[in-house]
Amino acid sequence: MEQIITYFESIDPILAAFYATLFTWGLTAAGAALVFLFKGYNRAVFDGMLGFTGGVMVAASFWSLLAPGIEMSPGDGFVKVIPAVVGFALGALFLYGLDKVLPHLHINFKESEKEGVKTPWHKTTLLVLAITLHNIPEGLAVGVLFGGVAAGFDGATIGGAVALAIGIGLQNFPEGFAVSMPIRRQGASKWKSFMYGQSSALVEPIAAVIGAWAVMTFQPVLPYALSFAAGAMIFVVVEEVIPETQQDKYTDIATLGFIGGFIVMMTLDVGLG
Template sequence: MKELFVSYPYLFVFVMAFFNWFMTFLGSTIVFFIKKESQKLVSISLGSAAGIMVAASFFSLILPAINELDNKPTYFLLIIPLGFLLGGLFLRLCDLLLPHEHLISHHQEGLKDSHLSKTNLLMLAMTLHNIPEGLAVGVAFAGNGQQLLSAIILSIGIGIQNFPEGMAISLPMHQCGISKSKSLFYGQLSALVEIPSALIGYSFAKMMGTILPFALSFAAGAMIFVCIEELIPEANATKEIDVGTMSFMVGFIIMMTLDICLG
């Protein structure tokens, strides 16, 4: 597998990012099988997705970043908290500028003079959410094959969390009065951004190979921002607080187990 990656790195990254989109598509199709509103199912979807993302940020991004600096002077490790902070600030800036609406609470953020529809606001929210996931996958594969297994585990983990994430997009849209077909369409469309984001992240990290630890921690910071600002509050925005919390725990355990068993 390493030989295949070395020979066709962009194709490899594309396939893994496509897998992540496809898992979102599969999750979005659940809207056709749910006959009535289920806030509990949405809370489970958001909580488990958040748990997987938090675990992936630590086990598949921050730890590999630390390993990359293993033979460097200790002060080089400051690159990691700096990258983490800037990743969060980057998403915060996007949050301030791009108009979007939260799935459950329907709280709107970004520029207030937007004339976008509710559907488009929801779409922008989930697109903003998926950008750091794509960047994380691309950056993780930029380590010249040295962290290949860790990058594959990260991609698998994001793919797994994209399934409940697809549900968490399409179900609330349908509950807002949008047809099941359109809910599926918008649900999978929000994840398409992960493919170009992964390719851009890989290209950027390869061109600037010496800052790979920074890029890894930057991606981790962006993902953690999404979890704390979007997924976790939304999972607990209904009466199903305990369900969202326990789903987070299960999601974290799934990703941690993948890393322990495969890594």
């Protein structure tokens, strides 16, 4: 692990953010590739994995984004928390706006429950767009952290950025499976199901590069950018991930998965950051 951190310290931060999110995309593709091995999925395991995803995202929002953002903010008391409040609110509102505009369908929901503007798009496309929607803040978060390290902000570390990328990668694995398998059950070929599943994370490297560039170019925005990514991620968890785990009888398993994901991400961030 030390060698990985040393390597990321030695390269351009934008390139580092790109490589880190190629890793998160790769784990999405690995999860999607399970469609070649299995004909179906166990709903209890599926809900547990979705819960794990939510736990990772919530833990990352605080340990990797909000806490460092508050730490590096100037001032004291209420003044010190203003960037976090503003950024968090804007991030949530940004995802709220995308949620209302972008046509999508959450996993485990009926086609009649699709959200966004009305469209004749197929259910497969809507499923992919739903996962793509919540991959945007994940990629942005990684890029912002790498950009913060390059800008020399206290509280932003390569170890923390690597930990965030690992955590997001781990929860991307079940996400890839969560997209490819339902598409396969709709009658698509295994190859087509895999391609749809892995494509949902292609937005992460793009968002990461934009995030790293923005922070390096406009350094004062870093506390706001970190909190922005946190707000967007929390919105996704509450609006999408948690409701998806409550559609069947395995809510306790999903809750335990959430706790496990939170513990894993917290451990990674504290241990590496």
